[in-house]
Structure formats: C-alpha cells, structure tokens
Amino acid sequence: MAGAVLVIAxxxxxxxxxxxxxxxxxxRPAITEFGLGPRTSANRLYxxxxxxxxxxxxxxxxxxxxxVVDSSGLPVEGAAMTIGGGMPQHGHGLPTxxxxxxxxxxxxxxxxxxxxxxGGWWEFKVxxxxxxxxxxVTFNLSL
Amino acid sequence: xxxxxxxxxxxLLVSGAVLCAATGGRGxxxxxxxxxxxxxxxxxxxxxxxxxxNRVADDPRAARxxxxxxxxxxxxxxxxxxxxxxxxxxxxxxxxxALGKGVGTTTRRTMPIAxxxxxxxxxxxxxxxxxxxxxxxxxxxxxxxxxxRTEYARVIAQSYRNEYEELFGALPDLSSVPQFAGPNGxxxxxxxxxxxxxxxxxxITGVFVNIGKAIAxxxxxxEFGPSRFDRYxxxxxxxxxxxxxxxxNEIAGLKLFIGKARCTQCHNGPLFTNNEFHNTGVPALxxxxxxDGRLTGSAAVLKDEFNCRSRWSxxxxxxxxxxxxVTNDHTLExxxxxxxxxxxxxxxxxxxxxxxxxLAEVLDHYNRAPKAVAGHxxxxxxxxxxxxxxxxxxxxRTLDGxxxxxxERQQKRTR
Numbered sequence: 001m002a003g004a005v006l007v008i009a010x011x012x013x014x015x016x017x018x019x020x021x022x023x024x025x026x027x028r029p030a031i032t033e034f035g036l037g038p039r040t041s042a043n044r045l046y047x048x049x050x051x052x053x054x055x056x057x058x059x060x061x062x063x064x065x066x067x068v069v070d071s072s073g074l075p076v077e078g079a080a081m082t083i084g085g086g087m088p089q090h091g092h093g094l095p096t097x098x099x100x101x102x103x104x105x106x107x108x109x110x111x112x113x114x115x116x117x118x119g120g121w122w123e124f125k126v127x128x129x130x131x132x133x134x135x136x137v138t139f140n141l142s143l
Numbered sequence: 144x145x146x147x148x149x150x151x152x153x154x155l156l157v158s159g160a161v162l163c164a165a166t167g168g169r170g171x172x173x174x175x176x177x178x179x180x181x182x183x184x185x186x187x188x189x190x191x192x193x194x195x196x197n198r199v200a201d202d203p204r205a206a207r208x209x210x211x212x213x214x215x216x217x218x219x220x221x222x223x224x225x226x227x228x229x230x231x232x233x234x235x236x237x238x239x240x241a242l243g244k245g246v247g248t249t250t251r252r253t254m255p256i257a258x259x260x261x262x263x264x265x266x267x268x269x270x271x272x273x274x275x276x277x278x279x280x281x282x283x284x285x286x287x288x289x290x291x292r293t294e295y296a297r298v299i300a301q302s303y304r305n306e307y308e309e310l311f312g313a314l315p316d317l318s319s320v321p322q323f324a325g326p327n328g329x330x331x332x333x334x335x336x337x338x339x340x341x342x343x344x345x346x347i348t349g350v351f352v353n354i355g356k357a358i359a360x361x362x363x364x365x366e367f368g369p370s371r372f373d374r375y376x377x378x379x380x381x382x383x384x385x386x387x388x389x390x391x392n393e394i395a396g397l398k399l400f401i402g403k404a405r406c407t408q409c410h411n412g413p414l415f416t417n418n419e420f421h422n423t424g425v426p427a428l429x430x431x432x433x434x435d436g437r438l439t440g441s442a443a444v445l446k447d448e449f450n451c452r453s454r455w456s457x458x459x460x461x462x463x464x465x466x467x468x469v470t471n472d473h474t475l476e477x478x479x480x481x482x483x484x485x486x487x488x489x490x491x492x493x494x495x496x497x498x499x500x501x502l503a504e505v506l507d508h509y510n511r512a513p514k515a516v517a518g519h520x521x522x523x524x525x526x527x528x529x530x531x532x533x534x535x536x537x538x539x540r541t542l543d544g545x546x547x548x549x550x551e552r553q554q555k556r557t558r
Contacts, residue, residue, distance in 0.1 A: 092474065095417075112466075
C-alpha cells in the first residue's frame with residue numbers, strides 16, 4: 001500500500017519528474033558551485049568576480065563587469081579575455097559572441113553582448129591572458 | 144498484487160486525479176515549476192522596447208499611414224498584392240498555406256506578425272534586424288510584391304503625399320524618374336536604376352525606407368492578448384482558484400511541455416520563443432532549393448543595405464545585436480527561427496516551409512528526432528507515448544488567444 005500512497009501523494013502535490021532527462025548526460029554541479037564569484041581559475045592563476053549591470057535575465061542582451069585579481073589578491077591589469085560557455089546539459093554554446101570591450105578600473109573589465117536564451121544551468125567561461133599566463137575561470141550560473 | 148489490492152490502488156489513483164481536477168491548481172506544481180509558469184504568462188511580457196533605428200516607430204501618425212500602406216495592393220507589380228495579402232488580419236496575419244503566394248510563390252511559409260517587434264532578427268533565417276528593414280524585403284522580391292523603388296515612390300506621391308510629407312518632409316521630384324527602376328528588379332529595372340544619379344537614387348531609396356518605417360510603426364502595435372493558459376498560470380501563481388480553466392489533459396500537457404518534452408528549451412518566456420535559430424532536423428522539400436537557414440541569414444544581415452548600422456538607420460552607433468552576432472558557425476546550418484507558440488493551433492501548416500500539416504505531425508517529429516538533412520539536429524528522441532503527445536497537443540491549444548492591434552499607443556520619444 002505504501003506504493004499506492006506515494007502515487008497519490010505525487011498526484012496531489014505534483015512531485016513530477018522535474019529533473020529533465022537531458023541528452024548530454026552532463027550533471028548539474030552542487031548549488032555551492034553556482035554564483036557570480038569570486039571563482040578561481042582552473043590553474044589557480046586568477047580569481048574573478050562578475051558584476052552584471054542588472055540582474056541576469058533570459059533572452060536579454062546584457063553587459064557584465066568582471067574583476068580579476070592574482071593569487072596574492074592584487075588587481076590584474078592589461079588582461080586579454082575570450083568569452084565562451086553554454087549549456088552543458090543541452091550541448092549548445094552561447095547564442096552570442098560576447099567580448100571584453102574595455103578596462104573600466106584597475107583589474108575591472110566590461111564584457112558586453114552577453115545573452116542567455118533560456119532559464120537553467122549555464123556555464124560562463126572567461127579565459128584570461130596576461131604575462132603570467134592564460135587560465136580559464138568557469139562560472140556556473142542559474143538563470 | 145491481489146485483485147482487491149489492485150482495486151484499492153485504482154480507486155485511490157482515481158480519487159487522487161479527481162482531487163487534482165477539483166483544485167485544478169497550485170498544489171500540482173513545485174516552486175520552480177510555478178516560477179516557470181509565471182515566466183511563460185503573458186503578464187511577464189515587458190513593455191514594448193523602443194526601436195531607436197526608426198524615429199517614427201511610436202508616432203501614431205506613422206502607424207496610421209503604415210496601416211493603410213500595409214493593406215494597399217497598389218504597392219505591387221500587378222496591383223493585387225499587399226502585405227495583408229499573405230499577412231491576413233483575420234488569420235493572425237498569416238495565410239494558412241505552406242508557401243507564401245504573392246505575384247509568384249515563395250520558398251518559405253508566411254510568418255505571423257504579432258509581437259515580432261520584440262525579436263532582434265526577422266524572417267525564418269533572421270536576415271533582417273528591424274521590422275522596417277524586414278518590410279522592405281518582400282516589396283522588392285520578384286515573387287512577393289514584385290515592384291520597384293520608383294513605382295513605390297510614385298504611389299506615395301499619388302496617394303499619400305500629405306500624410307507622408309507631414310512625417311518625413313518633402314517628397315523628391317519624380318518627374319524625370321523612370322516608372323520601373325530599382326536595384327533588385329529585373330534586368331531593365333536595374334539598368335534604369337543605375338542610370339539615375341546618386342542624388343536621385345538616394346532620394347528614392349529614402350522614400351522606400353520611410354514606407355518600411357511607417358509599416359513597422361503599424362506592425363509593432365500588433366500584439367498577443369491573453370489565452371486560457373495565461374488565466375491558468377496567473378491563477379496558480381497568485382494562489383487563486385484555477386478550477387475549470389484547464390482540463391486534466393491540458394494540465395498534463397503543460398507539465399510535459401515544461402518537463403519531459405523539453406519544449407521550453409527553445410519555446411520559453413511569455414512569447415514561447417527564445418527568438419533564436421535552431422536546427423531541429425525539419426525535412427527539406429525536394430521541390431525547393433537547398434536552404435541552409437541561419438547560416439546564410441546571419442551573413443546576410445551583416446551586409447544588409449538597411450541594417451542597424453546602415454545610413455538609413457536612425458541609430459547607427461547602437462547596434463549591439465550585430466556587434467555580438469554569431470556567424471559562420473556550424474550550429475547555424477539549417478537553423479531556423481523559433482516561432483512563438485501563441486495561437487499555434489490556428490497556424491497550420493507548420494515549420495518554415497509548411498512541412499507538417501498538423502500539430503500531431505509536429506509532435507511526432509520532435510518525438511522521433513530524425514537526423515537532419517544538413518547540419519546537426521539539436522533534438523534527441525523524447526520517447527513520449529501517444530497519450531502524452533495528445534496531452535501536449537491539448538495544452539498547445541490552450542495558447543489560443545486574440546491578436547490585438549493597439550491603435551492607442553501613445554507617442555514616446557525613442558531617442
């Protein structure tokens with residue numbers, strides 16, 4: 001009977017299979033891995049924090065500032081950046097080609113042309129290159 | 144399981160279903176699902192954004208002129224084709240046939256107009272980046288309106304001079320200009336066009352552009368009104384009674400729509416579209432030329448004579464959509480625009496060349512996820528049962544609602 005009770009509970013509370021069976025099999029990271037940072041790059045060269053001009057929303061073309069410090073916490077100036085990412089569970093990349101357009105303060109840069117075209121888990125990857133080397137910071141964002 | 148226990152389980156299941164039907168609502172949904180329902184409701188639609196590329200976009204005089212131009216068959220080579228010939232007001236501004244028919248037959252399905260002012264790119268391949276630039280395409284297409292820029296300028300001079308000049312200033316002198324001349328016409332029309340001097344060509348193209356801007360001012364007032372789905376979403380997300388708004392089948396379809404069927408991957412937000420371009424493996428018709436969709440469209444919009452950066456745009460330095468555009472990428476091959484699903488049930492046949500006659504055929508396609516004829520499909524098989532597909536179709540029919548022309552929009556400064 002326990003099974004039947006569970007079935008009824010599901011019918012009345014809507015405990016539907018909310019976790020979608022998605023094609024790529026990529027597993028959504030733990031909630032603690034999400035957010036605007038600070039996040040450290042893969043090889044620990046840089047730590048970066050995102051600051052959107054306004055709250056990130058699906059389908060809107062937005063700009064985001066990024067502040068980068070080195071391993072001793074000092075601002076990283078004169079960095080070149082490339083932006084990538086996408087939805088690992090859906091196997092698609094970003095719908096636009098965002099670019100770092102300018103430095104706005106020591107260690108702070110403007111990234112423009114950012115769009116997320118649906119809600120859910122997005123990776124936003126910023127590859128930072130300076131004389132110290134090239135390294136990528138991956139932000140997990142939940143739209 | 145004994146027969147008795149089976150009976151009890153069945154009874155409990157039925158009573159559970161009855162209970163769901165009686166409440167119709169909030170208890171059926173998790174917090175994140177309620178959030179998703181709210182995001183799909185037309186109540187979540189943001190105010191119409193300004194179009195800085197069109198300085199008359201929100202001028203009611205331009206909208207009135209644009210509405211008359213939209214339905215004027217004089218703007219065609221044979222005097223029988225208006226925008227409204229294919230974009231029929233009584234059919235949600237589309238024509239219900241697989242391939243649009245103007246002075247000839249096109250290679251794509253006529254698109255509906257409601258809420259397209261909110262899309263950064265227009266047409267199935269997104270080769271235009273504003274409503275006014277879009278409106279100019281069919282006017283010069285040999286199979287749609289089939290006319291030329293000098294013909295259209297003459298129509299304005301003959302029938303709309305006062306309304307036009309009030310908005311855009313004096314019309315150019317057309318007395319020494321040939322009747323049929325344009326850069327996209329037939330051979331003689333092109334020759335006549337290039338025989339004009341720079342000043343003449345610019346003056347006539349200026350009139351042509353203003354025709355597009357007036358039509359766009361009308362078109363941007365065409366919006367979707369609320370559907371049964373919206374009433375349901377608003378009720379369940381605000382804790383009001385949703386009883387009787389949707390049937391159990393429709394609710395089950397909605398659940399599939401935002402869950403297992405993965406429809407909101409592309410059909411998200413209050414217009415049920417992410418305004419992007421995707422390859423979903425839609426079959427090619429052997430009778431039509433090869434069509435690589437967004438791959439060509441994204442390149443075309445960058446070099447379009449009338450794009451946001453062009454001299455004809457009223458906001459040449461503010462073209463972020465073009466600045467960050469993805470072009471020349473393998474994912475664009477045979478990717479086509481994601482249309483809004485509002486009123487979708489009233490818009491058969493479906494897809495960019497009307498490949499599917501019924502919603503059932505569309506859902507069967509998404510369920511099977513066949514290989515793309517070119518490029519790569521983004522679909523994977525859904526494994527939905529026939530009942531589930533019927534539930535999804537039932538849900539899609541709850542998106543039926545009015546298409547409204549808001550003639551009351553107040554003039555706003557757009558710059």
